[in-house]
Amino acid sequence: MSTNYNLLGKGLRNLSILLILFIASPISLTMGFKALKKFDNTPQEYISYLILIVAAIIIIFTMYFAFKTFNVLLKAIFNN
Incomplete structure (x- = not known):
């Protein structure tokens, strides 16, 4: 069982993008509800x-991207 380092790098890059999406998605939802209240x-x-x-x-894209990212990380670590 060896680790594919190129695929692991791609997975870690996707994981950093996923963290940004985890922060941005609730903030945008909160902004929408505040705008609905104001307007x-x-x-x-x-x-x-x-x-x-x-x-x-x-x-919805964040949930899809999370499953895709974890799938890439699993493939990189377990070499499927």
């Missing part, structure tokens, strides 16, 4: 819904 019954209300949709897309 209630105003013409700019569509901005808050746009922010919420983008935040939901980021959260």
Whole structure:
């Protein structure tokens, strides 16, 4: 059982990107809800819904990227 160092480097790079996504996704969701509260019954209300949709897309992508990253790390460590 040997470690594939090139694949491990890719996995660690993806892990650092994943940490940034773990921080950015709840912040964007919070910004969307705060914008929804602030722009209630105003013409700019569509901005808050746009922010919420983008935040939901980021959260879904973060979950997908997490599974993909852990799969790469498992392949690198266990050489499957």
